Structures are given as structure tokens and as C-alpha cells.
Amino acid sequence: MLLCTAQQMRDLDSETINTLGLPGVVLMENAGRATVAAMAERYGELAAKKILILAGPGNNGGDGLVMARHLHQLGAQVTVCLLVADDAMQGDAAINLSFCRKLPIPFSAGLGALGPDINEYQILVDALFGTGLGREIGGDFARAISLMNESAAQVVAVDIPSGVDSDTGQIWGCGVQADLTCTYGLAKVGQVQYPGRELVGQLQVLDIGIPPQLVAEADIKNQLMNHESAKVLLPQRSATGHKGSHGHLAIVAGSVGMSGAATLTGRGALHGGAGLVSLLVPQRLQTIMAASCPEALTHGLSGLSGQALGAGDWPEIEVNLQGKDALVLGPGLGLAPETAELVNTTIGNSDLPLVLDADGLNNLDLSALKTRAARSSTILTPHPGEMARLLGVGTAEVQAKRLQLAQELATSQQVIVVLKGAGTVIAGPDGRLAINSSGNSGMGSGGMGDVLAGLIGALLAQGLDGFAAACLGAFLHGRAGDLLSENGQPWGYLASELAKKIPTAVGE
Secondary structure, eight states: OEEEOHHHHHHHHHHHHHTSOOOHHHHHHHHHHHHHHHHHHHHOOOTTOEEEEEEOSHHHHHHHHHHHHHHHHTTOEEEEEEOSOGGGOOHHHHHHHHHHHTTTOOBOSSGGGTGGGGGGOSEEEEESOOTTOOSOOOHHHHHHHHHHHHSSSEEEEESSOTTBOTTTOOBSSOOOOOSEEEEESSEEHHHHSTTTHHHHOEEEEEOOSOOHHHHHHTTOOEEEEOHHHHHTTSOOOOTTOOGGGSOEEEEEOOOTTOHHHHHHHHHHHHHTTOSEEEEEEEGGGHHHHHHHSTTSEEEEEOTBTTTBOOGGGHHHHHHHTTTOSEEEEOTTOOOOHHHHHHHHHHHHHOOSOEEEOTHHHHTOOGGGGTTTTTTSOEEEOOOHHHHHHHHTSOHHHHHHTHHHHHHHHHHHHTOEEEEOSTTOEEEOTTSOEEEEOOOOGGGOSTTHHHHHHHHHHHHHHTTOOHHHHHHHHHHHHHHHHHHHHHTTOSSOOOHHHHHHHHHHHHHO
């Protein structure tokens, strides 16, 4: 599913109006009418239902006025609470206000006149602010939002819940908690990115008459990863396929005390469909790996007394990377200076598609990435804390600017960034951006990231390009967690359990 910014949506509206000659008042009519139809589909017969439309300035309020007229024609008991003076309405919104004023549609005499009567309405329509909001909400508008949120009525948001930033999902002081959001033309980035995503409720994308060719010509690079977009990325397999044709992934991971990271990365890769997996680990872990991940090949390296890997292991690792299709580097490696040297040596010298996770990121010298872009894809998989360390900023700043910072790191370093968390962000070196729709808070436990790294590595080994592997891996990983949650495990499940659900997610 494509995701647009507020400016991209304005441009599409403008192109439709100015290039094709479809008047803006027709687009507004289509939006209001389609929203009423969506309400009828969700809530059933609207005749005789008590519905209050809270309308603000601009086209969002105009959409609400169109809805008032159509609801009136359907026999609903509709009332409009207009939070601005009539002469503040301009353009197409003013035209629709004049229509409504000529009909027997009651208008509330300001917000104060509603009082406790707001609880008598079954449906409240939020038509206060649309996708262009860029300031803190206060005054009567903030009070209107509070009334909607405190009411027991169903709340329908016009285009986007008022208060949600269309481009980032951040909240401008306060925001409407909607049960249903009807958005127009295309879904918006802020509707699927937290915290805004929590306020959207059910999201419906409605056609208002913007031609598909204009959308195609707009070259919109943002997308939502869902079942439909994941399905087209799945690697195709021949009926005569075998382990040698499904990719061979190398995993450089583990240290004494963190052997589980290597095991879970291997399981993520095997359940992710890699034909062969080779675990390159400290010598003291080889027996553990052979027992905990028997389907993988294991290679023990002498390194730092066999307890962790160091720079001296590079020649042997280089030999073992021959004939492999992709590499995962980092889970559980530790932070010894010699390990950091190995990480950056491997990054600088390996030509394999690479997933850098955990201590691969913690030991990373960003300058080591500079020569890789021309040779092969590099995928960084930081959680917010690791992202903060990479960029030298606070974790709170990362969380407030997830989309922006992921995109900036990806383009500046020519890598793919998988910024983990609720609504995982995948940013490409060419400016592409994807937001993952799957996953749940039950996945917030140790080892989940190791499984994800192995899964993405397996998809790379099977021939997917870096951005596709990152997007598909994030979706399948989250969906595997959702399958556990749907089976009655809201939390407390393990990363190893999640890995076993990956094939089921693929099967869906």
C-alpha cells in the first residue's frame, strides 16, 4: 500500500483540479459522500441515528459539511457544530456551508451550547483539521477533542484524526481517538506510524476521483508493508529446488555468555528458508551450536582464547565466506577492541550482501561502510538505543524522528536501515521508505532481533535485493509474532517460538 505525505496529496489534488479540470468542489463532494457510505457499511442504517459533525476551518470542515447534507438526505438526525464564524470558511468549504444553511440542518450555537448533550449522539464526526495541520491545538478546538474522546459515541475522523501529524504520526498537543478514519486518495504516512497509528482506529482509504495515472507519475516512494505487499516479494521456488539452490548464509556471531544470540540467528535463517546455514563462532561455542542448531554447519574459531572472535580470525573467516551468498555479522559478538577490529575488517573486505546487527552495530566505524555501496548491499538493523549510539543523539530524539533519522542514515551512508520497534521503519539508500504493519508488544523480549537478522540474511541468500529482503523480513517476523498473539499468547512467548512460526507466516 502506498503512503503519501501531506504535500504529495496536495500535489495530486492540484494536478487533478488544474490538469484534468475536475473542480475541487467535486473532489470534496466525492470525499463526503464516500465517507457517509463507509459509515453506513460499518454502523448499518444511518436513518434516525443522532450524529454530530464538529467542523473546523478549511477543506476538512468542508468535507464534514458535505457529509451533513448527505446524512440529512438519508434521514439521520444530524447537527453541525461549526467552530469558526461563517465568513472564515473559504472556497469549496464556503460553497458547501451555503448549501447546508439553506437546508433544515440544525447548527449548534458554538461548542459551549453542546454541554452534556454531546452524550446523546451515537456518532461524532471529527472534521476539525485535515492533513495540513502544523501547529499545537488549543482553545475550543482542544476542548472539542476532549469532548469527543470522553464521549461514549463512535468517532469517525475525516481524512485523519485531528491533531495527528500527517507526515510523522506525532501529536500536536492533543488528538482525536477515532474508531474509524476515512482517508482520501492514498493512506498517509502519519496514519501508520506511532503514536498517530493508535488514534486512527480502522483505516479506510476512499477513492475520490484522483486518476491512477497521476498517482503513478507522482513516483511516491513510501509504502506500508502488509500481506499484499509482502506476497509479491516472496522468493519463488522451483519444484526441483534443493538445499543448494536456496542460498547459503554465513553467520559470524556469538561469544561465551552470549551463545544464544548465534543459535537464534541460525534458527531465524533456517526457518526463513535458507538452504544452508554456516555458523562461524568462537571455538568454545562450537559444540553448543552443533547441539542447539543441528541443521546448521558449524565452524569453531580460535579467536580470543576461543571465547570471542578477534581480528586474528579474519583470514579463516575469509576462507569460510567463499561460496556463500550472504552474511550476518554481529549477534552476541561482544565489545572487545579486537572484536571491533574484526567487525570493521569484515565490513571493509567482504563483498557479500551483509546484515549488521547487535554488536556488529555497536562495534561499527561508519567509515568502514563507505566502500561497500558500490560492491554489495548493507542492511543495518538497530533498535532505538543502537540507532542513538550510531548517530550520537538521545533515544528520545530517535523515537520522535524515526522516519527522518532512518532516511537520513540510509541515504548518507548508502545502506538500508531497519529501525526496529512498533511500526518498524525500513529506509533505502535511494530514498524509499517502508513502514511495517505487523508485530505486537509481546515481541519485546530478548532474542527477537537475532531471529530477525537471521531471517533477513536468509532472504538475501535466496536472492532478494537488500530493500526487499529487509521489508519482507520485517513483515514476516512481525506476522510470526502476531500468530503467537492470536493463539492466546499476548506476551511471554520466546524468540525461539517465534522463529518456528515464520513458515506459517510465509504460508499465509
